[in-house]
Amino acid sequence: MRLPSLLAGLLSAAVLLWAAGPGPADAAAPEPVPPAASAAASGASAGASAAAPPASAASGAEADTELVEPPPPPSPAGQRVYEAARGTLVQVRTLLKAQDSQATVGSGFLVSPEGHLITNFHVVSTYALQPTSHxxxxxxxxxxxxxxQLIDVDVAHDLALLKPVQADAFAGRGALSFRPATLALGRGERLYSLGNPLDVGFAVAEGSYNGLVERSFLPTIFFGGSLSAGMSGGPTLDAKGRVIxxxxxxxxxxxxxxxxxxGQYAKELLERSRGASPLGLPAYPQITKQMLVHQEALTKAFIAxxxxxxxxxxYAIPVPREDFxxxxxxxxxxxxRGLEFERSDCNMDSRVxxxxxxxxxxxxxxxxxYxxxxxxALRFAQRYSASFRNEFMGANNAYLTAPQCHERFVDxxxxxxxxxxxxxxxxxxxxxxEVAVLVATLDQSTAGVQxxxxxxxxxxxxxxxxTEHYLNGFAWTDPKTASR
Structure with missing residues (x-):
């Protein structure tokens, strides 16, 4: 895929001036720079992305592969909720088409008399993208x-709608209902999570409602309870057995x-695709369409x-507000005794x-x-330039093309x-x-910002x-600063 013309358009939109000399794209690709704060040091930064809502799906997938202790036995209330919902629970597995070896395993639950069921997209993504071999x-x-069979997906919210191949396979089992949005949950309200943890059998894990996750771009519920591997895609219910x-x-x-x-997103997926035909081809067109909607909303929110x-x-340095x-x-x-620096890393917990x-x-x-x-001045210039060149911009892989990079001076x-x-x-x-913008100030001989x-x-x-929004974030703190 050729990108030079696109790059030229992007850079011209940012009103940049040509700069001499090769940039990072012309040099040998260095090793990636490690993140600023490790999970141990920050208590969250790396860990948040490892299990970022709304299942930064990577985290959801990892949650389904890491072995943890099964949940403790339920209370009498939990037992009642489980027994009432037991007939609507399923384990969902993705198998290689030619054999019974499983690629993924998770949980799901019935949401319609016709046999529609909900699970996570990450539970069925292997099939969704490779239906001919799974x-x-x-x-x-x-x-x-x-x-x-796969009916539809909501990739941004990590959901998938399924249906049995045999039309009457779930006849008589009933379906779970969704708690009305008008009935607000109270913080601390008891909840019951159902699924098949560790592939050892269906179970219920109790916990509490703790509101929505703060600083998450997509609404995500903070559940004060343990979700074990294999429970992804299962329902969490209130005391009356309604899907939360x-x-x-x-x-x-x-x-x-x-x-x-x-639960509102699962309900919307069901209502939108209840009568849809199964997806027989790779779901890339559906995912692309949904991601275009997602990125439009994210871009508008970020620029605002x-x-x-x-x-x-x-300097005025572009640091985002921590809304999401x-x-x-x-x-x-x-x-x-050497080079001193202060560093800031801002990341989203939510990833698709x-x-x-x-x-x-x-x-x-x-x-x-810095x-x-x-x-x-001499040693600083060497270190400052080396730090700029050390940035890794990615490489050609199964999902993305090799980076096409242009370098210019900006005033x-x-x-x-x-x-x-x-x-x-x-x-x-x-x-x-995927766009990456790297910037360095050039006005001082022994100090600067990258x-x-x-x-x-x-x-x-x-x-x-x-890109334009980011570049516009750099400026003098005060017009008089330039003369210092």
Missing amino acids: RLVYSTADGGQGAL GVNVATRRDGEQISFLVP LPWRNAGNQR LRCWGRSTPPES YITSGFSTGFISVRHEA DGRKLG RGGLPLRAVMCLRAHKKLRGLY GRFDAHGVSFENAKAL
Whole structure:
């Protein structure tokens, strides 16, 4: 896929001036730079993305493969809820078409008299993308088995709608109903999560409602309970057996911290596709259409956020508000004798799972403010330039093209910037791109700021808009600053 003309359009939209010399795209690709704050240091940054709602689907998938202890026995109330819902529960498995070896396993539940059932998209994604080499099957709590077909997906909310191949396979089993949206949940209200943990049998795990996850772009329920591997796609019910949400992910760096997709999205998927025909081909067209809607909403929401003060005395640096991102910072220790820096990393917890090892639909922003007065101008220039070149922009793989990068100088109200913009195209999700923008200030001989912006899974037009928005975030803190 050829991208030079697209890049030229993106860069011209940002009103950049040509710069001499090769950029990172012309040099040998270095090793990726590690994130600023580890999960152990930050207590969340890396861990959040590992189990990010709404099942940063990667986290949801990992939640289904990591072995953990089964949930404790339920209370009498939990037993009543389970027994009432038992006939509507299924285990969903993806098998290789030519044999019975399973590729994925999760849970699901009936939501219509016609036999429609809901599960997570990440439970069936292998089949959804490779239907010619895989098949879907179900098992019920009383030993029933059969084949399933995929009706539709909601990839942004990690949901899938299925139906049995045999039309009357679930006849007489009933269906779970959704709790009306007008009946608000109280914080601490008892909830009951159902599924097949660790593939050892259907069970119920009790927990509590703790509101919606804060700073999440997509609404996600914080469930104060344990979700074990294999329970993804199962229902979480209130005391009257009504669906509150769909099990989707759990945090492995904490206890009793799990996440649910709000039931309203499962209900909307059912209502939208109840009469739809099965998907017999790879679901890339449906996923692409949904991702284009998702990225449009994400771009508008992000650009609407004003940049906040980074606390730098010389520069205005684009640091996003934490409405749906989490920012973590670190700096060199006070006794440091060499290059000193302060670093900020801002990342979204919410990511859209596409397949194992590949998620998209999120934004990240970071910067590093360097002070090299202890090094002197020559040594600082070497370190500063090396840091800029060390940025990894990706490589050609099964999902994305190799990056096409252009480098230019940018003038932001008299503040000289060196800017590199790289664009990668999605191979299967046509019309979506990954854009990375790398910026360095050039006005000082022993100090400066370098920043990086990444947007994953956006249209070309929104890649342009986001690039311009990011570059506009750099400026002097005060016009007088330029003379210092």
